[in-house]
Amino acid sequence: xxxxxxxxxxxxxxxxxxxxxxxxxxxxxxxxxxxxxxxxxxxxxxxxxxxxxxxxxxxxxxxxxxxxxxxxxxxxxxxxxxxxxxxxxxxxxxxxxxxxxxxxxxxxxxxxxxxxxxxxxxxxxxxxxxxxxxxxxxxxxxxxxxxxxxxxxxxxxxxxxxxxxxxxxxxxxxxxxxxxxxxxxxxxxxxxxxxxxxxxxxxxxxxxxxxxxxxxxxxxxxxxxxxxxxxxxxxxxxxxxxxxxxxxxxxxxxxxxxxxxxxxxxxxxxxxxxxxxxxxxxxxxxxxxxxxxxxxxxxxxxxxxxxxxxxxxxxxxxxxxxxxxxxxxxxxxxxxxxxxxxxxxxxxxxxxxxxxxxxxxxxxxxxxxxxxxxxxxxxxxxxxxxxxxxxxxxxxxxxxxxxxxxxxxxxxxxxxxxxxxxxxxxxxxxxxxxxxxxxxxxxxxxxxxxxxxxxxxxxxxxxxxxxxxxxxxxxxxxxxxxxxxxxxxxxxxxxxxxxxxxxxxxxxxxxxxxxxxxxxxxxxxxxxxxxxxxxxxxxxxxxxxxxxxxxxxxxxxxxxxxxxxxxxxxxxxxxxxxxxxxxxxxxxxxxxxxxxxxxxxxxxxxxxxxxxxxxxxxxxxxxxxxxxxxxxxxxxxxxxxxxxxxxxxxxxxxxxxxxxxxxxxxxxxxxxxxxxxxxxxxxxxxxxxxxxxxxxxxxxxxxxxxxxxxxxxxxxxxxxxxxxxxxxxxxxxxxxxxxxxxxxxxxxxxxxxxxxxxxxxxxxxxxxxxxxxxxxxxxxxxxxxxxxxxxxxxxxxxxxxxxxxxxxxxxxxxxxxxxxxxxxxxxxxxxxxxxxxxxxxxxxxxxxxxx
Numbered sequence: 001x002x003x004x005x006x007x008x009x010x011x012x013x014x015x016x017x018x019x020x021x022x023x024x025x026x027x028x029x030x031x032x033x034x035x036x037x038x039x040x041x042x043x044x045x046x047x048x049x050x051x052x053x054x055x056x057x058x059x060x061x062x063x064x065x066x067x068x069x070x071x072x073x074x075x076x077x078x079x080x081x082x083x084x085x086x087x088x089x090x091x092x093x094x095x096x097x098x099x100x101x102x103x104x105x106x107x108x109x110x111x112x113x114x115x116x117x118x119x120x121x122x123x124x125x126x127x128x129x130x131x132x133x134x135x136x137x138x139x140x141x142x143x144x145x146x147x148x149x150x151x152x153x154x155x156x157x158x159x160x161x162x163x164x165x166x167x168x169x170x171x172x173x174x175x176x177x178x179x180x181x182x183x184x185x186x187x188x189x190x191x192x193x194x195x196x197x198x199x200x201x202x203x204x205x206x207x208x209x210x211x212x213x214x215x216x217x218x219x220x221x222x223x224x225x226x227x228x229x230x231x232x233x234x235x236x237x238x239x240x241x242x243x244x245x246x247x248x249x250x251x252x253x254x255x256x257x258x259x260x261x262x263x264x265x266x267x268x269x270x271x272x273x274x275x276x277x278x279x280x281x282x283x284x285x286x287x288x289x290x291x292x293x294x295x296x297x298x299x300x301x302x303x304x305x306x307x308x309x310x311x312x313x314x315x316x317x318x319x320x321x322x323x324x325x326x327x328x329x330x331x332x333x334x335x336x337x338x339x340x341x342x343x344x345x346x347x348x349x350x351x352x353x354x355x356x357x358x359x360x361x362x363x364x365x366x367x368x369x370x371x372x373x374x375x376x377x378x379x380x381x382x383x384x385x386x387x388x389x390x391x392x393x394x395x396x397x398x399x400x401x402x403x404x405x406x407x408x409x410x411x412x413x414x415x416x417x418x419x420x421x422x423x424x425x426x427x428x429x430x431x432x433x434x435x436x437x438x439x440x441x442x443x444x445x446x447x448x449x450x451x452x453x454x455x456x457x458x459x460x461x462x463x464x465x466x467x468x469x470x471x472x473x474x475x476x477x478x479x480x481x482x483x484x485x486x487x488x489x490x491x492x493x494x495x496x497x498x499x500x501x502x503x504x505x506x507x508x509x510x511x512x513x514x515x516x517x518x519x520x521x522x523x524x525x526x527x528x529x530x531x532x533x534x535x536x537x538x539x540x541x542x543x544x545x546x547x548x549x550x551x552x553x554x555x556x557x558x559x560x561x562x563x564x565x566x567x568x569x570x571x572x573x574x575x576x577x578x579x580x581x582x583x584x585x586x587x588x589x590x591x592x593x594x595x596x597x598x599x600x601x602x603x604x605x606x607x608x609x610x611x612x613x614x615x616x617x618x619x620x621x622x623x624x625x626x627x628x629x630x631x632x633x634x635x636x637x638x639x640x641x642x643x644x645x646x647x648x649x650x651x652x653x654x655x656x657x658x659x660x661x662x663x664x665x666x667x668x669x670x671x672x673x674x675x676x677x678x679x680x681x682x683x684x685x686x687x688x689x690x691x692x693x694x695x696x697x698x699x700x701x702x703x704x705x706x707x708x709x710x711x712x713x714x715x716x717x718x719x720x721x722x723x724x725x726x727x728x729x730x731x732x733x734x735x736x737x738x739x740x741x742x743x744x745x746x747x748x749x750x751x752x753x754x755x756x757x758x759x760x761x762x763x764x765x766x767x768x769x770x771x772x773x774x775x776x777x778x779x780x781x782x783x784x785x786x787x788x789x790x791x792x793x794x795x796x797x798x799x800x801x802x803x804x805x806x807x808x809x810x811x812x813x814x815x816x817x818x819x820x821x822x823x824x825x826x827x828x829x830x831x832x833x834x835x836x837x838x839x840x841x842x843x844x845x846x847x848x849x850x851x
Contacts, residue, residue, distance in 0.1 A: 167801025
């Protein structure tokens with residue numbers, strides 16, 4: 001208990017010395033900067049495993065639970081600590097709690113007292129040839145069966161004794177090994193405590209040094225106001241402005257494309273008119289020539305009249321199939337488009353783009369004085385510098401190094417004390433180890449006598465030999481058994497004395513300290529209000545803050561230290577030094593936000609498209625492009641150059657000419673047919689294969705595209721102008737609110753860096769700096785590891801094994817004495833006279849005793 005309180009006071013000393021630590025406030029941080037406190041590595045493990053011997057320790061714990069099943073006597077311990085325990089009135093509670101231990105101890109004392117007396121009386125009795133001392137063995141019918149039973153029972157008991165001896169050897173060696181490890185355990189714990197002491201100031205310095213990283217990031221963003229604030233404003237305006245400018249830009253390109261299209265179509269139509277006129281002229285000449293030929297007198301002949309009339313009727317097929325000359329001219333729409341293109345709409349749109357893209361530059365130029373460090377007013381950077389000055393001042397006000405140096409001296413003194421007394425402990429442990437070895441060897445000697453007796457007796461026994469004629473080997477086995485019994489009587493009471501003493505001490509330490517420490521009931525007792533100080537409700541808070549009403553408990557402190565929480569949160573130091581109050585930047589954050597909200601950023605001079613560009617759009621909408629009758633052009637372009645296929649017409653004409661008699665008419669018709677073929681070859685085919693077909697096809701598709709694009713042109717232009725007016729109106733009426741909104745976001749981002757930093761500072765100070773896990777580990781090492789695992793567990797296993805072996809000595813010596821009669825050579829025996837059947841007959845005692 002004193003050791004436990006000593007380590008708790010060590011924890012209090014550490015906690016008290018950290019009361020003057022500085023602090024930082026906590027506000028909501030941003031996710032831009034990430035901070036991480038360097039981890040501290042400790043050498044001592046926070047858990048201990050006994051290894052394979054742990055199973056034996058568990059067996060002992062189960063036995064102790066059977067012997068001592070009562071709950072931890074919290075009320076008795078409270079009265080003892082309060083010095084209110086009266087043995088005369090409360091002895092019954094102690095007896096009730098210790099009843100199992102008392103019964104076992106009383107039985108042990110009876111064993112210690114009675115065994116020497118019984119051994120003394122047994123020896124006197126045997127000297128008087130009583131109690132089996134007479135060297136005579138009566139022959140019994142069940143004698144072989146008894147001999148075997150005695151031998152088996154003694155063997156089983158000897159095995160149990162051997163197991164107990166093994167437990168004793170193992171526990172004795174394990175205890176010595178663990179004592180040898182005590183120095184390493186102590187050194188690692190002190191090293192961890194020094195790491196804790198030396199690391200706390202370094203951690204605080206590291207945390208405070210991270211302010212420069214935060215400030216550099218904030219100043220970098222302040223210097224980058226062009227892309228951050230200006231870019232944010234631009235991003236807000238982009239959905240309203242850019243689509244309008246893109247539409248106007250597309251319309252400017254459409255005007256140019258419309259002009260090019262109209263020019264191409266107009267040129268194509270001119271070429272088509274020219275080609276169509278040439279073809280029409282050629283066909284007209286052939287037609288006139290045919291008409292002159294048909295006036296020939298041969299056509300009056302009855303046989304030729306029908307043919308001539310038929311030819312004369314088909315001459316109408318040689319007329320022109322197209323009316324290209326009747327198509328309206330496109331010169332006037334082209335002139336209007338040319339007039340519109342006198343104004344460079346694309347250039348005007350680029351000016352709108354430029355005005356929009358210049359927003360970040362305009363913002364930067366207009367916020368220079370707000371952000372500047374050297375401005376006359378206390379603007380942003382100067383405000384942030386003042387926060388840095390406050391943090392540096394608090395860092396200078398933290399006297400943790402001076403306070404921890406005192407505690408470091410306490411650690412050094414404790415370490416010196418342990419190292420000075422540890423050799424003495426090791427020396428005493430060597431004596432203890434030697435004593436335990438003697439005890440185990442003594443038991444080993446006894447059980448060896450029993451094993452040798454069993455071995456010699458069993459191997460040397462001859463059932464056909466009479467008791468007086470037994471062999472030397474069998475007789476030696478019996479002597480070994482009697483020697484084992486005699487040594488048992490001589491030393492078992494000494495062994496039981498050792499067992500009782502170690503049992504009482506080990507059981508009570510295990511039940512009153514180790515178990516309640518592990519299940520933390522011991523801390524719950526210490527946390528009883530007004531227990532350690534009748535004027536203090538909570539002892540820890542009274543020690544730390546001199547405010548005993550604060551709910552600060554040993555169990556909570558130990559649990560927090562086990563979880564490696566910082567001293568600040570563990571001891572609830574906010575009741576003495578509130579971190580949040582010492583670094584509160586709400587006022588500075590408000591000033592910065594007000595500075596950004598009150599910034600005068602004027603973006604009213606942004607013009608997306610001036611009046612010239614607007615008039616240009618309107619003129620394009622009224623250019624009449626959408627009113628052109630494109631169907632007329634498409635209809636003409638879809639016609640073939642001639643009404644009839646000229647080759648077919650020429651072939652038909654020649655066939656008809658062949659029906660005529662030879663003469664000028666027939667030859668003239670054939671000549672005209674040949675001329676028509678030449679026109680088809682020289683005029684129609686080249687036109688269809690080259691310019692006429694390609695131009696007509698291209699013009700046809702171009703006119704269709706132009707008709708589609710120009711459909712609803714005026715409405716499209718009106719919609720574009722309406723969108724332009726809406727965007728321009730948005731810039732005129734809403735841009736100020738956008739600037740305010742983005743300025744608030746920008747200011748919140750800058751302040752967020754420091755809020756994030758201060759949040760991290762608070763968490764680090766309260767949860768991570770001076771994390772007291774080494775203190776809890778040191779306490780565990782002293783109580784749970786050194787006292788309970790290194791000493792008490794092996795000691796309990798030692799008395800458990802030796803006690804079991806000693807208790808089994810009692811039945812072992814009884815069976816050994818009984819069995820020795822069957823192995824030793826007797827001085828006299830019973831003589832049998834067998835009947836005819838050789839099994840049963842009368843017998844008489846025959847003395848063969850010799851002097």
